Amino acid sequence: MWEYAFIPYPPAGAGYWTPVTSTLNWCEEDYYASIYFAEIVNSITNFLFLLLGVKGVISCRKNGHDSIFQIAFLGYLVVGFGSFLFHSTLKYPMQLVDELSMIYTTCLMVYATFSYSKSVRYRTILALSLLGLAIFITLYYHYIQNPVFHQNAYAVLTIVVVVRSMYVMETTLRPSWRKKGREPQSQQRQTYEDARDLKILNTMWVMVVYGLAAFLGGFAIWNLDNHFCSRLRGWRREVGLPWGILLEGHGWWHLMTGIGAYLYIVWGIWLRHCLRGRQEEYRLAWSHFYSIPDVVRVSDSDKPVNGSAKLGASHQNGSAMKIH
Structure with a gap:
């Protein structure tokens, strides 16, 4: 079977876009499959960003x-198109499009996370501060051209926004952490809301852990790709095409971070919507781990009446996910 599925790797060489001017070059050999794609696997794996981005919009x-x-x-x-x-x-110009768009998109999520329910003055100051930060990162990165600076800046921004979102999630949905001053509810309604929000919270944590696992797993594979590049190249040539594609670590980084970033935006x-108390109007449609989640509007016929319907229905607990 292996004999019939073995295609020898063509030799790497020059291509249409030669010479290389980027400050980074990955473990995938250049122009071995097409003169128009310097790194064909690292290019086409970005289609996931394009597909999920269109779905999200x-x-x-x-x-x-x-x-x-x-x-x-x-x-x-x-981000996906720039990486492609x-x-x-x-x-090098395309490298800047790829890497800086990651910074700008994360800055947008920082704004979305920290601006909710704030005054116009606060939102304006936050927006100008993030704009100034993005400009500083752009100019300084272009000056030093050190990828480590970009990677650290992206990591810090991502950690800030994820930790902040976790805090907001807990204080919004966990009954024991909710802020005081809420209008008094009937016991039946309070019991219903507590159970509903706890179920939403549990599913959100599944999403958070899943997204973090995708990010960290992709990062680990990418680092293995960097540290054992010469050995991996040898293995690829031993197993040939198409099996050698599975040993392209940076391609796996694209796929896994694409999933993780999409999960974060959906989260x-x-x-x-939960911050606005609209848990009855929206639900998470996520049937399995391998499916693509989406937050969808609940039809009027599916909404519970007076909060007294059973909690087993997916439209009431905010999730249609089945954990197997």
């Missing part, structure tokens, strides 16, 4: 999600 428009999340999905699209151009050409959308 359509969902935002269809379900009435806040415009900041539609902009975030457009940024997610730009970068890995296709290995040109942000769902959390925003």
